[in-house]
Amino acid sequence: DTAVSQTPKYLVTQMGNDKSIKCEQNLGHDTMYWYKQDSKKFLKIMFSYNNKELIINETVPNRFSPKSPDKAHLNLHINSLELGDSAVYFCASRPGWESGYTFGSGTRLTVV
C-alpha cells in the first residue's frame, strides 16, 4: 500500500503545453504539499493545502495551480510549460499533529 502516490512518474512534454500531475494519500492526513527539486537538488515548497484551503503559495508563477477535489488528493496543474519547469516534483502530506511528513516518490518533468 503506497502511502503517498504520484502519477505519472515520468512526464516529457513540449514547451507551451498544459499538463497535470496527480497526488493521492491514503493516510488520512490533514495537510498536503507540493515541492519542486531542481537540477541542483534544492527542494523548495510550492503549495500546501489544509482542509481544501490553500494555506501558502511560495512565489510560484500563476501558471502553476494546485487543485484539491477532496482531502486525499492534491493535483498540480501547469499551464504553458517552460524549459525552466523541468524538475522533479514531490507531493507530501502530514497529519494535524506534530509528526513526520510523508513524501511521494516524485514525478520527473522534462520540458523540451
Added chain:
Amino acid sequence: DAKTTQPNSMESNEEEPVHLPCNHSTISGTDYIHWYRQLPSQGPEYVIHGLTSNVNNRMASLAIAEDRKSSTLILHRATLRDAAVYYCILRDAYSGGGADGLTFGKGTHLIIQP
C-alpha cells in the same frame, strides 16, 4: 524557520555508528528538530524528530544538546542502504496554524564505505 548548519559530506564505514551533526544556534522554543533523508532517485524520507528530549526509533536516535543549539542524528550501525543526503530542519509548530511546510537546506551527503 530558523536556519541549520550541516557539514556538506561525511564518510563512514559499513556496520559502524554514524553521528551526523547539526547546528541551530538561533532555534526558538517552539521549533521542532526534524531529520529527513533522501536516497538517490527517491523522495525525502522522514527519519526522526524531537523538541527537547533525546528520541529513539527503529531508524535512528536523535541527541539534542541541553541548550538546544545543536543536535546529532545517530545511525547505530550503518549499512550501504543508509547512503543518502540527510537534512536537519527546524519547524515552528506554531507558525501558519501548523500548515506550513519544511524548509530544506543543502543537507549532509553521507557516504558509506563497504
